[in-house]
Amino acid sequence: MSILEISILAAAALVIGLIPRPQIRAHLLLLASILVVYWLQSRAVEIYSITYWLPTLTLILVALSWVVTAPPEIRSLRTNWPAILLALVAILAIDLTRYFGKTSPVFPDMAIPNPLNVFLVIALVFLAVFLTTRLAFIKRFSLPVTILVILAIFVIIKLPALDKILYKLISKVTGNPQDIKDTFVWLGFSYFAFRILHTIRDRQKGLLPPVTLVEYGVYVLFFPSFVAGPIDRIERFIRDLRAPAPLTDADWFFAGRRLLVGLFKKFVIADALALFALDPKLLPQIHSTGWFWVLLYAYTFQIYFDFSGYSDIAIGIAQLVGIKLPENFNAPYLKPNLTQFWNNWHITLTQWFRAYFFNPLQRWLRSTRAPIPTWLLILVLQLSTMVLIGLWHGILLNFVLWGAWHGFGLFVHNRWRDAMSARVSAWANTPLRANVLNVAGILLTFHYVAIGWVFFVLPAAQIPSAIRLLIGLHS
Amino acid sequence: MNQIPKKSLRILLKAALLFVVFNYAFSFVPDSVLWRVSLFNTVLPGEPRFPKEGNLDFIFNMHEIASSPQRADEYKVVALGDSSVWGYSLEPNETFAGIINASGMSTCKGQPIHVYNLGYPGTSVLKDALILQRALPYKPDLIIWNVTLLSMFDSKIDIDFSVLPPSNPEIAQNFIEQYKLSTKITPPTGSALQTRSFLNRREQIARFIKYQLDGIRWQAVGREPVDKATPPLAMDVAANKLFKRGGIITPEVLPNRLEFNVLNAGIRMAGNTPIVIINEPILVVNGANSGIRYDEVYPHWAYDRYRVLMTAKAKQYHWDYTDLWNIIPPSQFTSIFHRTVNSEKTYTQVIQDIIKKNTCP
Numbered sequence: 001m002s003i004l005e006i007s008i009l010a011a012a013a014l015v016i017g018l019i020p021r022p023q024i025r026a027h028l029l030l031l032a033s034i035l036v037v038y039w040l041q042s043r044a045v046e047i048y049s050i051t052y053w054l055p056t057l058t059l060i061l062v063a064l065s066w067v068v069t070a071p072p073e074i075r076s077l078r079t080n081w082p083a084i085l086l087a088l089v090a091i092l093a094i095d096l097t098r099y100f101g102k103t104s105p106v107f108p109d110m111a112i113p114n115p116l117n118v119f120l121v122i123a124l125v126f127l128a129v130f131l132t133t134r135l136a137f138i139k140r141f142s143l144p145v146t147i148l149v150i151l152a153i154f155v156i157i158k159l160p161a162l163d164k165i166l167y168k169l170i171s172k173v174t175g176n177p178q179d180i181k182d183t184f185v186w187l188g189f190s191y192f193a194f195r196i197l198h199t200i201r202d203r204q205k206g207l208l209p210p211v212t213l214v215e216y217g218v219y220v221l222f223f224p225s226f227v228a229g230p231i232d233r234i235e236r237f238i239r240d241l242r243a244p245a246p247l248t249d250a251d252w253f254f255a256g257r258r259l260l261v262g263l264f265k266k267f268v269i270a271d272a273l274a275l276f277a278l279d280p281k282l283l284p285q286i287h288s289t290g291w292f293w294v295l296l297y298a299y300t301f302q303i304y305f306d307f308s309g310y311s312d313i314a315i316g317i318a319q320l321v322g323i324k325l326p327e328n329f330n331a332p333y334l335k336p337n338l339t340q341f342w343n344n345w346h347i348t349l350t351q352w353f354r355a356y357f358f359n360p361l362q363r364w365l366r367s368t369r370a371p372i373p374t375w376l377l378i379l380v381l382q383l384s385t386m387v388l389i390g391l392w393h394g395i396l397l398n399f400v401l402w403g404a405w406h407g408f409g410l411f412v413h414n415r416w417r418d419a420m421s422a423r424v425s426a427w428a429n430t431p432l433r434a435n436v437l438n439v440a441g442i443l444l445t446f447h448y449v450a451i452g453w454v455f456f457v458l459p460a461a462q463i464p465s466a467i468r469l470l471i472g473l474h475s
Numbered sequence: 476m477n478q479i480p481k482k483s484l485r486i487l488l489k490a491a492l493l494f495v496v497f498n499y500a501f502s503f504v505p506d507s508v509l510w511r512v513s514l515f516n517t518v519l520p521g522e523p524r525f526p527k528e529g530n531l532d533f534i535f536n537m538h539e540i541a542s543s544p545q546r547a548d549e550y551k552v553v554a555l556g557d558s559s560v561w562g563y564s565l566e567p568n569e570t571f572a573g574i575i576n577a578s579g580m581s582t583c584k585g586q587p588i589h590v591y592n593l594g595y596p597g598t599s600v601l602k603d604a605l606i607l608q609r610a611l612p613y614k615p616d617l618i619i620w621n622v623t624l625l626s627m628f629d630s631k632i633d634i635d636f637s638v639l640p641p642s643n644p645e646i647a648q649n650f651i652e653q654y655k656l657s658t659k660i661t662p663p664t665g666s667a668l669q670t671r672s673f674l675n676r677r678e679q680i681a682r683f684i685k686y687q688l689d690g691i692r693w694q695a696v697g698r699e700p701v702d703k704a705t706p707p708l709a710m711d712v713a714a715n716k717l718f719k720r721g722g723i724i725t726p727e728v729l730p731n732r733l734e735f736n737v738l739n740a741g742i743r744m745a746g747n748t749p750i751v752i753i754n755e756p757i758l759v760v761n762g763a764n765s766g767i768r769y770d771e772v773y774p775h776w777a778y779d780r781y782r783v784l785m786t787a788k789a790k791q792y793h794w795d796y797t798d799l800w801n802i803i804p805p806s807q808f809t810s811i812f813h814r815t816v817n818s819e820k821t822y823t824q825v826i827q828d829i830i831k832k833n834t835c836p
Contacts, residue, residue, distance in 0.1 A: 252483040275685065276692035285696035295695055 013320040026214050033221035034090045041187045049113040054186050065196045066216040067129050068142040069203040074210040083214035150193050159395040188226045195220045209235050224317035228310040230328040230348040244322025255319035262312030270306035277302040289472040300450040336441030338409045358385045378414050383407035402455035502671035506532040514687045516542040523567040529642025540591045543613050550582050552590040555603040556621030560594025563813040564704040571823040583835035597637025598626040604741035618750040624781040627733045654740035704809035710762030718777040735788045752796045756803040758811045770811045
């Protein structure tokens with residue numbers, strides 16, 4: 001996103017934040033979020049009508065997920081008609097901008113399909129909702145099927161080979177010339193899919209609070225955090241949404257400060273570092289180990305400032321509408337070990353994986369008849385969780401290696417802590433020694449993470465030569 | 476309901492006022508200070524060519540000549556001229572300056588020779604003079620000044636053939652007044668307070684910072700390759716004798732429009748430092764209408780008259796003048812002024828001979 005786009009979002013949040021009634025505010029937030037989903041998608045990719053259909057599909061997924069997770073008493077038309085009407089009007093109004101063509105004041109870059117097709121799809125969605133809520137056998141499988149559908153989409157868009165096939169297929173069906181691009185980007189999918197999965201799993205466990213369509217829609221599509229998180233929890237989010245506290249001076253300062261700090265981190269520091277940060281194009285031309293490390297450090301800080309900058313911006317904008325999004329980063333590069341690093345890096349994502357993968361897997365492994373040795377249990381848990389987090393970024397070998405690197409590191413740290421913590425504590429019995437230990441831990445952890453970025457940023461084929469450069473064995 | 480608290484509004488107002496003060500206070504920061512804080516010539520080596528920026532302090536602080544005082548033992552040659560000297564579509568090491576520096580050339584006394592490429596895109600002898608003025612404190616041993624008819628043509632025209640003089644109006648005006656020249660430059664619009672404010676200079680500052688960061692990348696991985704322009708060029712030219720430069724120039728007007736006085740001022744400014752004036756090679760086409768035009772820009776009458784006048788002035792003022800206008804065959808040009816890598820080697824040999832003549836008398 002550009003500074004202008006972020007400024008527009010902040011201005012929208014400022015205006016919506018001034019609306020006194022929470023219900024009206026929530027509906028305006030939904031409308032704004034829907035428009036932002038289309039708007040950002042139109043800037044992310046321009047592939048015939050897919051640019052329109054992907055955000056529309058996002059809305060359909062959100063609506064269907066709400067239908068399968070909301071208890072019947074909350075699904076009444078009487079409660080939810082404003083949200084339904086708002087979404088339909090937004091979808092159709094955006095579709096009608098097709099008649100402006102390239103002069104469209106709203107979405108000039110988006111190729112938009114015929115309204116008849118849109119009507120047909122909407123009718124099919126209503127039919128699906130009707131069947132899901134009326135037929136018992138569909139109701140029974142609706143939650144796991146929704147999970148499977150989301151995971152399947154995830155695999156398709158994160159696996160380049162499948163993504164290409166799907167792109168060609170869609171291009172063929174829509175008559176799209178196939179030489180524009182060969183993959184497409186479904187903006188925000190990685191994040192809204194996690195929010196949806198969280199609500200479904202909580203519904204299965206009976207933990208999900210009843211929420212209306214507008215609340216669910218705002219939670220999943222909330223425009224400040226739609227593209228890059230943080231991934232909030234719905235029960236916390238709707239508390240703010242239902243009863244936003246009037247903003248105090250401190251809140252305004254907080255919002256303004258986070259917004260400015262975020263803009264500075266992203267557009268000054270991260271974008272500056274990007275000019276010489278390690279990337280696949282630069283790697284073949286790096287001629288010395290020293291310069292490789294300079295570029296690697298640049299990338300290490302670039303990714304932090306870029307990502308945490310976006311999180312700051314999201315938190316700042318959300319504060320303007322009275323939503324306190326959770327923190328996503330807490331000085332992760334200043335942590336003395338890898339476990340603490342992961343407790344402070346992309347916090348909401350790691351919490352998500354802990355809640356919906358690590359903990360359930362641990363419970364399951366511990367419940368098996370044959371007892372698993374502790375070290376093996378830790379190894380399996382850490383490796384599988386981190387590899388999965390790697391795959392979340394893309395189903396590619398380098399992300400698997402990155403995940404494995406961190407999983408192994410977490411395992412080693414866990415074992416080290418168990419075996420050595422008493423002795424280390426005994427040694428670090430003076431402030432000086434404790435400080436030395438702390439600084440050594442920070443440096444070691446930082447460099448372990450930095451080396452890990454090599455696997456993250458470079459394709460698998462380049463990793464051997466990168467490692468040779470890293471350790472000074474290049475020719 | 477959320478209301479923007481008065482305290483927040485007051486802070487916003489104060490911040491806005493502070494910014495306005497900062498914005499205009501910034502105009503008092505002189506260029507010599509602003510552009511000095513550079514990674515180039517400190518942690519990074521200086522650049523072998525000027526960046527395409529307008530401010531003289533900006534470009535000099537990035538250039539390798541800024542660190543030349545640390546190499547006191549070398550014989551410094553300064554090369555002035557337009558984009559053909561700068562090396563349009565050539566890598567820095569493919570320009571004649573780059574080739575000579577790589578050759579390890581030295582004087583008869585064994586002093587290593589280093590050619591500083593101070594060429595700057597754009598044809599203006601005033602622009603070259605301003606660069607020379609800024610380069611003289613680095614004490615060059617020899618100055619090679621490449622000129623052509625277009626660069627010798629006066630600046631009293633609507634089109635700026637080089638951004639440098641109008642981008643440095645005070646320096647240019649001082650030079651003009653010091654040497655009592657009739658040249659006029661386009662004065663900047665707006666007051667100094669406005670033009671030099673932070674907001675007005677923010678893009679230049681951003682580009683300056685970007686160059687520093689690019690410099691780190693260049694050190695790590697080398698420069699991005701230059702886009703190569705390739706011959707052959709069309710050898711047929713229009714069947715007319717028109718010479719245009721801010722309007723149609725007639726034979727009667729031409730002699731009065733050439734800025735020999737600016738060139739002479741530059742030579743006087745250099746004092747005892749030897750200067751070699753070179754009439755740089757141009758494309759001489761051999762196709763249709765080549766009997767009346769040398770190329771799309773120069774008709775025979777105008778260019779021939781210019782050469783006669785240059786020779787006469789050189790004799791009158793005792794300039795060390797070399798006319799190399801036709802030493803490069805037409806197949807070796809990538810545009811009417813710009814040369815191929817191969818022809819640059821030919822040109823380099825001639826320049827090396829000139830340097831030898833000056834260093835080994």
